[in-house]
Amino acid sequence: MRKNKITTGGYYHIFNRGNNKQNIFSDQRDWVRLLFLILYFQSPINFYNLGRQTSYYVKHRVFNISKDLEKTIIERRYTDLINFAIMPNHFHLTLAETSEGGISKYMQRVLNSYTKYFNTKYDKVGHLFQGPYKAVPIDNNEQLLYLSTYIHRNPREIQEWKNREKYYPWSSYQDYTKENRWGEILKREVIISQFLGKNKYSDFLKMSPAKKALNEEIMIDE
Known part of the structure; x- marks a missing residue:
């Protein structure tokens, strides 16, 4: 994995996992909590x-x-969320x-808030996540498209969602x-605007050899 400096205007594959690959959720409310943080912590609003x-x-x-709060978040955000997949660990x-x-x-903001919430709820101390998050730069549009399919296909790893x-x-x-579901909070247009309809994106995802097509340098060992 490359350790390039993050630069304004660039796209990045961001990844983190539980310490020692442990699950980072114990019940449904935990999943919901992290989902909220990922969606709405894009600005400094508390x-x-x-x-x-x-x-x-x-x-x-x-x-x-x-709608007013959502508009304020969008106006003040310092990053754009293009797509995501939250997995058990x-x-x-x-x-x-x-x-x-x-x-x-x-x-x-996301990691500190979730770790504090989780440790308080379950009376734990120490690190929940396995070190700092990883950020890998995306070099071109092809990588950006294939990365979206790689991320969206991740739930196949879970038997019940295969x-x-x-x-x-x-x-x-x-x-x-x-x-x-999330309106402009999720900037899907960066990807979806390149397809003539939502079904075309689904077709692309189904046919995409994502791991083979992506430069291995932007993939992250899970």
Whole structure:
């Protein structure tokens, strides 16, 4: 993996996993918590009583975010979230660096907030994640497209989701092929605008030899 400096305007494959490859979730509310952080911590805006957001999502399958607050997050964000997949012991993101130091600020907020939440809830101490997150630069559009398919196919690793990854609730795949649940919070247009319809993206994903097509330098050993 290359350790290049993150530069404004670039796209990056971001990855982190649990310490010693341990699971980073113990119940559904944990999954919801990290999903919220990944989506809405793209700006410096602080949130309070995230437990209410978790409870709302568990009941309604959406977060209780007003249009005005969403607009403010979008206006002030320092990174763009292109796609994601959250797995039992790791996660993958594609991020764009839209302001200097944006990805670093975003990842610090997400990881610190989730670790503090998890350790407090389960009375644990120490590191939840296996060291710093990894960030690998994407060199060209072809890599960007294939990376999206690699990330969206990740849930195939889970037996119950094998060949059903388009329905997996903890990735952005369904947001690429159906209605985008998160609006402009998820910048899917970077990818989806290159296909003549959502079905074409699904076809591309199904046919894509993602791991073979991608330069091995941007892949991360899981």
